[in-house]
Amino acid sequence: MESRYNPAKNVFIDSIEIDDYIALDSSVASYKQLLHSIEKPLKMILVFGRPGTGKSILLNYLYENLKYQKDIHYFATPTTNEKEFFHKIFKVITKKDLPSNTRVNFSTLVDYCRDIHGKREIIILLDEAQMYSPEMMERIRLLSDTRSVKFIIALHKTDKEDLIAKEHFQSRIWEVVELNNGTIEDIKNYIHKKLLKKNIFEIANAIKNNHVSLIYKFTKGNYRETNKLLFTVFEICEYYDNKNKDSNDETIFSKKIIEMASIKLGFINV
Amino acid sequence: MYDVEALEKEWKKYKRKKLLPWSSVIIFLILIAAYINNREIISQKISNYFQEKNKQYLVSKEQNKTTNTVQKSVTVPQVTVNLINESNSTNSTTKSYKPMQIELSDDPNAEKEHERKYLEIIVTDKMSKSNNNSNEELETLEVVEKRYNQDNNYEDALYLAQGYYKQEAYKKAQKWALISNNLNNSSEESWLIFAKSKAKLGDYRAGEKILEAYLKENSSAKAEKLLKMMESGNF
Numbered sequence: 312m313e314s315r316y317n318p319a320k321n322v323f324i325d326s327i328e329i330d331d332y333i334a335l336d337s338s339v340a341s342y343k344q345l346l347h348s349i350e351k352p353l354k355m356i357l358v359f360g361r362p363g364t365g366k367s368i369l370l371n372y373l374y375e376n377l378k379y380q381k382d383i384h385y386f387a388t389p390t391t392n393e394k395e396f397f398h399k400i401f402k403v404i405t406k407k408d409l410p411s412n413t414r415v416n417f418s419t420l421v422d423y424c425r426d427i428h429g430k431r432e433i434i435i436l437l438d439e440a441q442m443y444s445p446e447m448m449e450r451i452r453l454l455s456d457t458r459s460v461k462f463i464i465a466l467h468k469t470d471k472e473d474l475i476a477k478e479h480f481q482s483r484i485w486e487v488v489e490l491n492n493g494t495i496e497d498i499k500n501y502i503h504k505k506l507l508k509k510n511i512f513e514i515a516n517a518i519k520n521n522h523v524s525l526i527y528k529f530t531k532g533n534y535r536e537t538n539k540l541l542f543t544v545f546e547i548c549e550y551y552d553n554k555n556k557d558s559n560d561e562t563i564f565s566k567k568i569i570e571m572a573s574i575k576l577g578f579i580n581v
Numbered sequence: 582m583y584d585v586e587a588l589e590k591e592w593k594k595y596k597r598k599k600l601l602p603w604s605s606v607i608i609f610l611i612l613i614a615a616y617i618n619n620r621e622i623i624s625q626k627i628s629n630y631f632q633e634k635n636k637q638y639l640v641s642k643e644q645n646k647t648t649n650t651v652q653k654s655v656t657v658p659q660v661t662v663n664l665i666n667e668s669n670s671t672n673s674t675t676k677s678y679k680p681m682q683i684e685l686s687d688d689p690n691a692e693k694e695h696e697r698k699y700l701e702i703i704v705t706d707k708m709s710k711s712n713n714n715s716n717e718e719l720e721t722l723e724v725v726e727k728r729y730n731q732d733n734n735y736e737d738a739l740y741l742a743q744g745y746y747k748q749e750a751y752k753k754a755q756k757w758a759l760i761s762n763n764l765n766n767s768s769e770e771s772w773l774i775f776a777k778s779k780a781k782l783g784d785y786r787a788g789e790k791i792l793e794a795y796l797k798e799n800s801s802a803k804a805e806k807l808l809k810m811m812e813s814g815n816f
Contacts, residue, residue, distance in 0.1 A: 550585045571592045575583065581595045 314552040316563070319514045320545035322505050325538045327367040327387070329375040333504045335497050338365055341488055345373055345463070348486040349381075349434065354455040358465040360490030363535025366465040369490065370436045373463075383434040389442035396447060404433060404460065417450060424457035433460045440464040492532035499523040501534065502541065514545075517564045525569050529578035543572035636736070643724035644717070719748060735764035742774045751778040769801055776807065777816075785811055 332338075348356045358366050367387070374385040384403045390396040397415040402408055404424060409415065437443070443451070454460045468489075493501060502523065506515035530536035548563045573579045616623065722744045729737040742757035758775035761768060772795045780788035792808040795801070810816040 547585055547588070567592065570595065571585075571588050574591050574595060575588055579595060581591050581598070 314549040316514070316545045316548040316552050318509060319506060319511050320542055320549060322509050322511065323538045323542040323545065325535055325542075327371045329372055330508075331505070332368050332372045333501050333508075335493065335500055335504075337491070337493065337497055338369065341365075341369060341490055342372065344488050345369065348488065349377075349461070349463070351486065352458070353486055354458065354461060355452070356461070356463045357487045358463060358490065359468050359487055361468045361492065361533070363533040364490040364492055365534050366490055367438050370438055370463065370465050374436055377434075381434055382431055383436065385436045385438070387438050389437075389439045391442060391444070393444070393447055396443075397450070400435070400454070403435060417453075421453055421457060424454055424459040428457060428459045431459060434463065435460060436463045436465075438465045440466045493534060493537075494532060495523060495527045498527050498530070498532055498537055501537065502526070514564065517562075522564070522566060522569060525566055529569075529573045539576060540569070540572055540578070543575050544568050547571055547575075636740075640721055640725065643728070644721050718744060722748070733764070735761055735768070738764055739768060739771060742771060746774050746778060746781075749781075751781045754778040755782070769795070769799070769804065773804060773807060776811075780811055780816055785816070788816075 345356070345358070358369060360366050370385060371387070374383055377383045386399065390399060394414060397417065397420070398409050398411075401415045401420060404420065404427075437451070440448075451462055451464075455462050499520070502518055503515050506512075506518075526537060526540060530540055544564070547568050551563050551568075570579060574581055722741055725737050725740055725744070728734070729741065738757055738761035742754050742761050744754075745751075745757060746754035748754075754774055755778035758771045758778060762771035762775065765771070772791065776788040776791040776795075779785075779791060789808060789811050792804050792811070796804050796808065807816070
């Protein structure tokens with residue numbers, strides 16, 4: 312028989328699936344800000360934040376919500392090969408495939424974008440933009456200057472990427488949506504909403520404020536770290552649940568398990 | 582799935598590490614609490630300890646004085662002996678003999694030297710060798726007795742009672758036990774010495790009566806034990 316902790320564990324598998332999107336006050340505010348920015352005549356919008364603050368899921372959520380209303384395209388995985396990347400861009404803009412043995416004539420592509428200005432408004436969501444080379448970024452800027460293509464770029468907030476952002480986009484980006492780690496209240500709501508969304512009421516109720524405080528202490532409100540920690544927590548709970556099947560122990564989820572998971576993940580150095 | 586058992590062991594280690602500073606603080610607080618609760622007993626013990634030390638120091642000081650006096654009193658015969666030795670041997674006791682010669686002269690410097698030399702004379706050793714421990718203790722008791730005559734101190738009286746009892750001077754022990762009891766009639770020790778001295782002097786019945794009288798008013802395991810010993814003829 313499957314442990315009752317198994318579904319709870321699967322809830323915290325880190326993903327950017329729209330089903331996993333949790334509408335917290337802070338994330339709803341960021342989403343609204345992004346929607347509002349899209350309506351403005353901007354060339355580039357930067358979604359900026361430390362890893363694990365929800366940039367990818369926000370882009371995906373936006374894409375899923377607007378894909379039937381707007382000419383919107385989501386590039387989840389960065390293509391470091393320039394030829395391949397512009398093949399994809401070419402297809403999005405012209406809606407035609409290029410033979411694989413040909414190269415995109417970039418100036419022709421820019422001219423094409425100028426021609427469609429006012430007729431189409433293409434939105435391209437670029438995740439993990441720190442992976443693109445400065446040359447590719449420069450070409451992206453040239454395309455956005457035609458005002459036919461609007462780029463929404465998700466970028467990690469580290470010192471290095473901060474520099475890239477300054478150098479390549481500061482003068483061209485008109486809007487920045489910054490995502491931060493959650494507060495303790497955000498983390499509490501995040502955990503509970505995630506479990507309740509999958510109808511795991513019993514375990515959601517077992518997670519009290521002191522547990523959330525401990526989780527927050529280790530993850531510092533980072534959503535990815537929270538997912539990782541809770542996945543490991545429920546994995547350990549599953550082990551004890553299977554071990555003591557007959558005892559029907561309701562108190563497996565405890566601070567002890569959170570600390571054990573934190574040791575496992577290196578949050579605690581023994 | 583990883584080794585959860587090993588992970589649990591690591592967690593226990595982590596918990597122990599985490600609790601270590603707290604347990605030190607708790608032990609420290611317990612010690613402070615214990616001190617606060619027993620402050621009176623602890624300070625009494627400390628003061629008793631220092632009083633005892635002080636008493637020992639005073640007694641030894643007095644004893645030193647007595648020893649010097651004794652030395653002086655026996656100087657003359659010793660010197661005579663030395664003089665005889667001097668006449669018999671040529672070089673054996675020249676040094677100890679010299680001060681006595683100087684003593685006969687009127688030279689004040691020589692007198693001074695004589696005093697110093699006198700203290701170095703092995704006479705003291707000879708005296709101490711001839712004296713046994715009980716003599717020393719008797720001397721101490723005499724000193725304490727003198728002091729008692731000046732101060733009428735209860736502790737001195739009890740000390741004398743204990744001392745004379747130890748020296749098997751039971752009449753004196755009896756006398757000082759009575760004196761100390763007059764100064765502090767709640768003193769169990771004075772009752773016990775009085776009873777024991779009576780018994781040692783052959784009056785076992787009186788000893789038993791004293792203990793019975795004491796036990797009527799007080800409960801004391803020591804007194805009970807002593808009474809049983811007397812009654813059973815084991816004292």
